[in-house]
Amino acid sequence: MTMVHPEKVAGTSSALGLTFKEAVGQRRSIRYYKPWQPVEREKVQKVLEAARLQSCHGNAGHVRKAVVVYRDETDPDVFAGLVDALYNQPQAAQAPVHIYWTIDMAGWEHLRDNLKGLIDAGALTSSYGWSEQFIDEIVLKTADFNVMAGELRFAEWLSAIETGIAIGTALLAAQDEGLGTQLLTGKRQQMADLLGIPDTATVAQIQLLGYAAEGTEAGGQRPRPEFEDLYFDGRWGEALYRDPAVVAELVDAGMIRQAAPLPYRRREIRALAAMFGLPD
Incomplete structure (x- = not known):
């Protein structure tokens, strides 16, 4: 030991x-939260800001979207349905904030704009062959560059990696803010129906946020x-x-x-x- x-x-x-x-x-997976202690909106924003800034290897940052649910500001019937979709795990009812992380395949529609933005920012440079012409004639038409031009299954796999990077960062950011956090899974279609999530997006993981009722070492x-x-x-x-x-x-x-x-x-x-x- x-x-x-x-x-x-x-x-x-x-x-x-x-x-x-x-x-x-x-960092721990916290399973006991103080239901009486709300989470400050400022801290939730900081967690999301950290996730937004993380690496996008596929340049498809728009695929990683999330719905934030504040327990005490949500219709009680909707929240009860979300807890049910999370298999009625006690911590889902205790945690004041849920973040429903999704993979939105419609985010790939922004690929050209994302790459153009990286050229404008000086991240993709002409010395490496980058130009708007290269984006239009090579990247957007060649499966080896644009995964949406090739096998969709690879695009889904890469999108899951992109979203996972953001979620992992959000876990550490929550820890840095003094919050307890955990990832759960559940009935994805039920959650999507309750939250109005479109068919292009799939619920990936649900991140709980709250103040730990158990010791932080858990x-x-x-x-x-x-x-x-x-x-x-x-x-x-x-x-x-x-x-x-x-x-x-x-x-x-x-x-x-x-x-x-x-x-x-x-x-x-x-x-x-x-x-x-x-x-x-």
């Missing part, structure tokens, strides 16, 4: 301005596959060396933290179950 300094474990839900490593290390850092089982050195199957000195540095920086379960976790779960009237 990796151990960390006590002060690295005792995070608080109000701590802001984390380093990147701390945000990665402290029982400790979750199990993950071993480093050497995931990353290879030069050739598939040749395990990449994991330097213990780097691990120690990341422990000190707050990215690698004490592994779950923390000694008090079972007692914490029993207390949370009693507070919310749930089985323990």
Whole structure:
């Protein structure tokens, strides 16, 4: 078990301005929220701003759209339907904010404008062959450049990656804002019907936002596959060396933290179950 300094474990839900490593290390899937404590709109905006600014490898940033639902400002019947679509998971009812992240394939219609904007911004340069003529005659007509000109399945795959990058960033941004967060899935068509989502868009993931009722460590850092089982050195199957000195540095920086379960976790779960009237 990796151990960390006590002060690295005792995070608080109000701590802001984390380093990147701390945000990665402290992020948890929070499953118990304070339903009585609303989330400030400013914090929700900051989470969305961070997602908007993230990488768009396919230059199709318009595919990653989201509907934000504030529990206390939504028609109760609509919100009840959304909770039902999330299989009535207790945290869905507790969390004050839901973000319904979608993949909107209509976003590819903006590809030419997006690329033109990158030329104007100096990101795509003439020294690499970029011009409006190149966009019109090559990119928009060649499957190797414009995935919508080729196999639709590849376009869907790339769109999912684009949206996943935004969602991953939104999770870390929520952590940086002192919020608890988690991703859920559910009955996509039911959610789409309740929220007026068009047929071109598919609900991908639902991100909950709220203040954690459980400790921010949520029982400790979750199990993950071993480093050497995931990353290879030069050739598939040749395990990449994991330097213990780097691990120690990341422990000190707050990215690698004490592994779950923390000694008090079972007692914490029993207390949370009693507070919310749930089985323990």
